[in-house]
Amino acid sequence: MGENLQDHLEFYFQFRCKQPISLNGQLGPWSKFKIGTRWLLKKDGLGATNHFESCGFIRSKAGVEWPDLQYHFLPGAMRYDGKEAFAGHGFQVHIGHNKPKSRGTVKVVSADPKGAPKIRFNYLEHEDDREGFRACVRLTREIINQPAMDPYRAEEIQPGEQINTDEEIDAFVRQTVESAYHPSCTCPMGTDQWAVVDPNTRVHGIQGLRVVDSSIFPTIPNGNLNSPTIMVAERAADLIRGKTPLAPSVATVGMDEQWQQRQRAASPLRHLS
Structure with a gap:
């Protein structure tokens, strides 16, 4: 920790x-x-x-x-x-x-x-x-x-x-x-030797203690922390209450098919992704 x-x-x-x-x-x-x-x-x-x-x-x-x-x-x-x-x-x-x-x-x-x-x-x-x-x-x-x-x-x-x-x-x-x-990630979730909490937000080795905030991210999100932290809290609330989680999202995520070969999706600078 x-x-x-x-x-x-x-x-x-x-x-x-x-x-x-x-x-x-x-x-x-x-x-x-x-x-x-x-x-x-x-x-x-x-x-x-x-x-x-x-x-x-x-x-x-x-x-x-x-x-x-x-x-x-x-x-x-x-x-x-x-x-x-x-x-x-x-x-x-x-x-x-x-x-x-x-x-x-x-x-x-x-x-x-x-x-x-x-x-x-x-x-x-x-x-x-x-x-x-x-x-x-x-x-x-x-x-x-x-x-x-x-x-x-x-x-x-x-x-x-x-x-x-x-x-x-x-x-x-x-x-x-x-x-x-955006300081975060000092109590990362996981099952390896560096993890502080398990996938249910429970602190390893301490009964009855959970961590529910941005410190449990293993790596910092790729944008502002507000929404990801709210998502963690909503998910943890369901885990603590024993509620059945929502079904996984099937939303399509756009991706440049050639991201491994190029910095941008098109030239000149119309799609700097």
């Missing part, structure tokens, strides 16, 4: 925008007052969304079975808390490598139940994770530099066009990457 810690990382890939249409123009006190008032009175407008309304997944390279890079698009260039927005208009994508191979730990350091544990994420320790973030930089540039973005895309704010080599990209990622707040 406490081994196998995994998390998703991401960074902000920012560009200036040629047109005055981004959220950067809505950060003044009067704009914020109008946005807040409209939401309070009508529950709509810019205050009724978190603005991350566009999301997508692509493969980092050929031979990756499931798309492992995740994008969120924001019509503004700023941090989550709205700080460090620059003068002028911009936009950004939040991009990260979703299947890390680096593993961290959570260790108890005191018998005091109120004592904080020692947490070591060990981010980017594995070379494949660093390679994945290099793909984040290069593929994002390829996408944003498509002709469809010409009316909007101006110069690159960060990483910056001067960041090109593997070494430069690695240094940028180490400096700017942030947690996507």
